[in-house]
Amino acid sequence: MSPTKTKWLRSWSVESDDDINHIENISSSPTSLMVSPFRFFDDEIYNTKPYLPSTVSSFQTIIDEAIIDETSTETFYPLIVSPLQTLDDKAYNITSPSTLEVGPLQTVDDENHNPKTPSPTLDVPPLPTIDGETHKTEPPLPTPEITLLQTVDNNINNTPPPPLMVSSLLAIVPYEANKDSIASDDGPRHYNDETQDLQTLIYTGHGGQATDQKLGRGNLALEASKLKGNEVRVIRGEGDPRNKNKKIYIYDGLYIVSDSWTAKGKSGFEEFKFKLLRKPGQPAGYANWKSSKIWSKGTDNSRKGLILKDLSYGAENLPIPLVNEIDENDKEMPQDFSYVKSSACSSMMIVQNYQSTACINCQVQLCEDSKCICVQRNGGELPYLNRILVCRKPMVYECGDACPCPPDCHNRVTQTGLKIRVEVFKTEKCGWGLRSLEPIRAGTFICELVGMAKRIHGVDEDDEYMFDSSRYNQFKWNYEPELVGENCWDQVSEAYKLRWRMLVSSKEYGNVSRFMNHSCSPNVMWQPIEFEDSRQPCVRIAFFAMKHIPPLTELRFDYGMSCKTEEVGEDGKTIFKGKKICHCGSFKCQGSFG
Numbered sequence: 001m002s003p004t005k006t007k008w009l010r011s012w013s014v015e016s017d018d019d020i021n022h023i024e025n026i027s028s029s030p031t032s033l034m035v036s037p038f039r040f041f042d043d044e045i046y047n048t049k050p051y052l053p054s055t056v057s058s059f060q061t062i063i064d065e066a067i068i069d070e071t072s073t074e075t076f077y078p079l080i081v082s083p084l085q086t087l088d089d090k091a092y093n094i095t096s097p098s099t100l101e102v103g104p105l106q107t108v109d110d111e112n113h114n115p116k117t118p119s120p121t122l123d124v125p126p127l128p129t130i131d132g133e134t135h136k137t138e139p140p141l142p143t144p145e146i147t148l149l150q151t152v153d154n155n156i157n158n159t160p161p162p163p164l165m166v167s168s169l170l171a172i173v174p175y176e177a178n179k180d181s182i183a184s185d186d187g188p189r190h191y192n193d194e195t196q197d198l199q200t201l202i203y204t205g206h207g208g209q210a211t212d213q214k215l216g217r218g219n220l221a222l223e224a225s226k227l228k229g230n231e232v233r234v235i236r237g238e239g240d241p242r243n244k245n246k247k248i249y250i251y252d253g254l255y256i257v258s259d260s261w262t263a264k265g266k267s268g269f270e271e272f273k274f275k276l277l278r279k280p281g282q283p284a285g286y287a288n289w290k291s292s293k294i295w296s297k298g299t300d301n302s303r304k305g306l307i308l309k310d311l312s313y314g315a316e317n318l319p320i321p322l323v324n325e326i327d328e329n330d331k332e333m334p335q336d337f338s339y340v341k342s343s344a345c346s347s348m349m350i351v352q353n354y355q356s357t358a359c360i361n362c363q364v365q366l367c368e369d370s371k372c373i374c375v376q377r378n379g380g381e382l383p384y385l386n387r388i389l390v391c392r393k394p395m396v397y398e399c400g401d402a403c404p405c406p407p408d409c410h411n412r413v414t415q416t417g418l419k420i421r422v423e424v425f426k427t428e429k430c431g432w433g434l435r436s437l438e439p440i441r442a443g444t445f446i447c448e449l450v451g452m453a454k455r456i457h458g459v460d461e462d463d464e465y466m467f468d469s470s471r472y473n474q475f476k477w478n479y480e481p482e483l484v485g486e487n488c489w490d491q492v493s494e495a496y497k498l499r500w501r502m503l504v505s506s507k508e509y510g511n512v513s514r515f516m517n518h519s520c521s522p523n524v525m526w527q528p529i530e531f532e533d534s535r536q537p538c539v540r541i542a543f544f545a546m547k548h549i550p551p552l553t554e555l556r557f558d559y560g561m562s563c564k565t566e567e568v569g570e571d572g573k574t575i576f577k578g579k580k581i582c583h584c585g586s587f588k589c590q591g592s593f594g
């Protein structure tokens with residue numbers, strides 16, 4: 001276990017150079033939090049280990065420095081392959097050049113690309129991934145406002161540089177509220193680039209905020225890509241619906257530059273326009289995002305396969321649509337159950353002579369201070385940062401009903417009900433499932449497990465809706481790489497076992513969590529939470545995103561394995577088998593679960 005307790009919190013995207021400096025500063029402190037962009041790329045699908053620089057603007061800046069010599073006569077030097085180049089050559093059928101040189105940006109992924117590359121200057125956490133299966137069927141997303149991100153070339157032998165090729169574009173789509181905003185020269189710019197459809201992008205060239213744009217830098221690179229028919233990777237950016245100053249980025253696959261021209265922009269100066277066409281046969285990207293935005297509003301009554309607008313019948317703050325897109329005519333509902341929003345805690349565990357642990361003397365209203373008793377119970381540090389879980393632990397102690405702090409206390413994250421828009425949908429192979437209708441960042445609380453607490457003797461062996469904490473024998477409490485970065489929290493013991501075996505069935509009573517299917521490569525994890533309720537310790541299971549999850553992605557957690565069935569494999573090792581055959585579709589699939 002690491003001696004440090006650095007926690008990296010991947011935030012939604014940051015853009016300004018100030019943000020970069022901020023990252024450098026805070027990452028030097030062992031107890032500080034690391035903020036990095038929120039982007040969706042899929043290691044499993046793309047079969048690579050892509051790493052990105054910590055912000056788009058830093059990325060852009062470094063690339064510009066690396067490839068541009070504006071003092072010369074627009075000669076481009078041999079370039080460096082950037083991290084984006086490491087994304088998914090296989091899935092998108094690009095033939096990678098055989099000789100790739102690792103440049104400054106590549107230093108974030110030395111191991112994969114070149115072990116001799118110097119260490120990165122910024123501490124960049126690994127790129128988040130998204131669930132594999134979902135993306136095979138319903139991949140991620142993107143739209144139309146753009147910034148040229150980088151240009152690359154592959155020549156490393158000091159031979160005369162070939163014509164420049166464009167590798168990647170960053171397409172920034174303004175959030176509705178800031179549609180016409182013009183960003184500074186440093187950051188990604190907002191142009192009114194039009195998208196005719198989701199397969200076509202009209203990209204406004206680089207430069208020229210107060211002058212005509214020149215055929216240099218990225219514009220020249222794009223022009224060269226057009227002439228050579230090179231593929232261009234496009235990353236779309238959208239405004240973060242939860243934070244209007246931030247953006248979320250999604251890789252939208254390969255495009256071809258089909259046309260270019262110049263036209264007078266809104267500023268009155270000449271701008272380059274490039275028409276990019278998305279290559280067919282790629283996983284959907286931006287299209288999903290668009291759809292989920294419309295669906296999450298719940299106003300589209302003509303939506304294909306919509307069976308019910310709200311499965312919770314008003315119990316939740318947000319409606320829970322029920323959809324069957326696989327067979328629109330099939331209006332069959334899920335098995336009968338009563339929708340219950342939250343567990344009745346006090347009935348779950350009665351402890352005689354229980355001593356209250358409420359932070360009654362806490363002077364700090366929002367319970368962040370280590371003097372707060374509830375914070376102390378968490379090892380002296382809040383497990384949350386901006387309501388995002390930053391470390392998985394055997395137990396998280398939240399403030400309870402006897403604590404004087406308000407409902408929005410930073411240490412009451414799981415008691416506020418469903419905040420994420422989700423829907424119940426028919427899956428191909430696993431019955432009903434749950435999926436997000438909005439992007440979810442890693443560490444976000446999704447929902448609690450609601451059901452009937454059971455005693456061991458009262459367990460129905462065939463209950464498919466049973467949560468059993470004892471199925472997780474080799475569970476690592478203290479380490480979720482995608483959540484906390486590389487280092488574990490030294491104050492948490494890996495050996496810790498739950499005090500109680502928790503058996504909860506949501507067969508008859510439950511909330512959305514009862515529809516979460518199993519995956520051997522999950523994007524959701526469970527976390528025990530304790531807080532006081534009616535002078536009793538109340539333990540609940542809460543579900544958190546363990547990865548950044550794009551909209552329309554199925555939410556799945558690992559059901560664990562009871563390890564009752566054992567077999568000896570060909571190599572003589574014992575293989576544990578779960579009760580059920582798994583159809584999660586992950587390449588890490590163990591074949592069974594439960």
Ligand SMILES: C[S@@+](CC[C@H](N)C(=O)[O-])C[C@H]1O[C@@H](n2cnc3c(N)ncnc32)[C@H](O)[C@@H]1O
Nearest residue numbers: 430431432464465514515516517518582583584
């Ligand atoms: C808690 S329920 C999940 C919701 C359920 N799919 C439904 O239609 O109500 C658990 C059941 O879903 C199915 N299931 C969940 N994950 C699965 C997987 N990875 N492979 C196959 N079946 C799965 C199994 O029938 C399992 O017993």
